[in-house]
Amino acid sequence: MTSISYVQGPGDTPRLGVTIGEALAETARRHPDREALVVRETGERFTYAAFDRAVDDVAAGLLALGMRRGDRIGIWSPNNAEWAILQFASARAGIILVTINPAYRTAELEYVLNDVQCRALVLARTFKSSDYVAMLDSIPPDRLPHLERRFVIGVPAESAADLPAGMTPFATIAAAATPASRTTLATLRADLQFDDPINIQFTSGTTGAPKGATLSHHNILNNGYFVGRGIGLRDGEKICIPVPLYHCFGMVMGNLAAITHGATMVYPAAGFDALATLTAVAEERCAHLYGVPTMFIAMLEHPGFEEFDLSSLRGGIMAGTSCPIEVMRRVMNRMHMPEITICYGMTETSPVSFQSATDDTPERRVATVGRIHPHLEVKVIDAEGRIVKRGERGELCTRGYSVMLGYWGNAAKTAEAIDAAGWMHTGDLGVIDEEGYCTIVGRSKDVVIRGGENIYPREVEEFLFTHPRIASVAVFGIADAKWGEVPCAWVKPNPGETLTPAEVVGFCEGRIAHYKIPRIVRIVEEFPMTVTGKIQKFIMREMMEREAGG
Structure with missing residues (x-):
């Protein structure tokens, strides 16, 4: 066993060397009469043909x-x-x-x-x-x-x-x-x-303002394929996909996993709805269900939960943010999902790099994000770029087929994220143990993850700076029992100006996505600063969490 924090995924299963269009065509040739897509809200049903x-x-x-x-x-x-x-x-x-x-x-x-x-x-x-x-x-x-x-x-x-x-x-x-x-x-x-670019997804990634992560057929088709293998997806099974398609979770881990395994995509509703999802699983007899922890909590807490026969379920994916151990146990037992897996990754890596196994213990599934995906490499490095020893924390770097082609039209930012050796610097801090399991311990950038949605403070700050009475603003995340994290903002008005939290929230409404709007706004005269003039967001975060009761 190596003593350094470097892991590589098994390569015994070949990657798919076709385009997305041809992968679909091949599945349609093999299974023309099998259902490819079920859209519950409209009643539409499509065979693969x-x-x-x-x-x-x-x-x-x-x-x-x-x-x-x-x-x-x-x-x-x-x-x-x-x-x-x-x-x-x-x-x-x-x-x-x-x-x-x-x-x-x-x-x-x-x-x-x-x-x-x-x-x-x-x-x-x-x-x-x-x-x-x-x-x-x-x-x-x-x-x-x-x-x-x-x-x-x-x-x-x-x-x-x-x-x-x-x-x-x-x-x-x-x-x-x-x-x-x-x-x-x-x-x-x-x-x-198959190396042609075919998808652009916007993310602030590791380097600031929103950029278009450019992904190829090979990137996302193979990631969907190996995610499907990771959940043990079988020919002809149904996947319930209540997660949004605009994100890799839906379109890659859902749609592309399905078509590469001859499975059926089931959309319970246009957006997540606990009742619609439970109904879809029960009536369509889905074998797998996807979601972020808040979705699973909403289903478990639905007043009619016990009325649904979920016995067809056996697995799926929980991703987006950390999951409490008791929630994981309830999902595995009460929702009949003993094989549910945890996935970790980022849009720039198509997205999944680590996935837990279907037979990992519940403790493994909540304390770690599993082990490295096939055909990928990950190393953990210190601030000087040196690989650390097993068990030591550092920045996760990923290399392999899943790494994006680059940020659309932005060579400089691409070079900041992907080094000359092809390593994608994720900005996430992790630890890899002796058995190869990875634990995410923090983020080198202050990304706020609210119920699986990434919120990039700089983007929200730059928007708030357009308010004519705001002189300075700092956005950060605080812990929240329901969403995992929610955005908070400290706002300093221009000299001689007054401003209320309600006015700040009102300025955001209808102009930026609802999940980016700060949940709590504090009007301040000064920010806690270092001697070099940098805002100390960790002090602000600690203060707000103490006031919120921890």
Whole structure:
């Protein structure tokens, strides 16, 4: 056994050397009559043959409408059939899918679309309190100079006149397909390479402001495949996917795991709903269920929990943030999920690097994030870049097929994150024990993880700085029993100005995603500072947690 904190995953199972489009086509050839996708909210059900045809139609339609290999198309929507179809159609046509958080508001949407120069956007009409069509329509076209087409989900073709100028129903994409575009698609399918970029996901990663992590077919298809192997996914089983598709958890660990194993994707609702998820598991007889700890807690605490037959479950994934041991035991026992696994990773690594085994003890599953994934390497280094001994903490660095191609259009930030030897510096602090299990002990960057959603304080701070009466602001996370962490803000007004916490929160509402809005705001005259003038967020965090009762 090596004494240094370096581990590498087994390579006895070969990686998949195909594109996402071809992986789907192969599964459809093998299992044409098996269900590929079930969307509970709308009642839509697709066999693999039907799903593959729908993907072909949309891919050919996009080409007929002028989209080309390497163009970017955004999707801004909660979970639905169109989301899944576009994921695979864009991949089949070589068009790069830009996944946009449905909680984003206009400022964030505008930034994303312009940063990667999206030529088209697919968006939901509404979801909960979000009116996506109105938000997009409120942005003057001259501020989105690259955006040529806007397709709206959930609008019948005959209702196109009800949409604002420049927007058309999603159904018009497939309807636009022509014999010529289908011929072009067939040629493309033979020409696309699995190392081509195919997905951009926005993350602040380890180096500050939001950047587009660019992922290839090979990155995410293989990660989904090995995650599926990690949960013991069997041919023909169903995965209940209540987690959002815009994130790797849904689109990679869910959708791509399913299609690479001939399994069925089950979407219980557009967004997470405990009752809808329990109903979907029971009625569809799902074998696996995904979620962050808060989702599992919500299901366990649902008043009708005992009414649902969950005996079909045996495993799944819990990820996003740490899980209390008692919650893990309740999930394993009361939800019939003895084989549930824990996953760890980051968007820039496609995402999973570590995963617990289906037979690890409950203690292992909550105290660690498991062991290294196949075909990957991880080392733990000190501040000077030297590998530390087993049992010592340091920064986790990942190398292998899963490491992103880079941040879109940002070579400098890519070089900061990925060194010359190909190591992705995660910014997470970890410890690897003698048996190869990894424990995450902190973050070198102050990322706040609220119920599985990453909140990057600098991004929120920069937004708050646009308030005309704010002179300085510091955002940080404090512990929360429900969400794991919630964002807090200390705000210093301009000299002579007054400001209330309610005004700060009101400034955020409708302009940034709800989960980024500080839960607690304190108006202050000064911040605790080091002698060199750096704000000491750890002191502020300790003060706020003491006031909140620990």
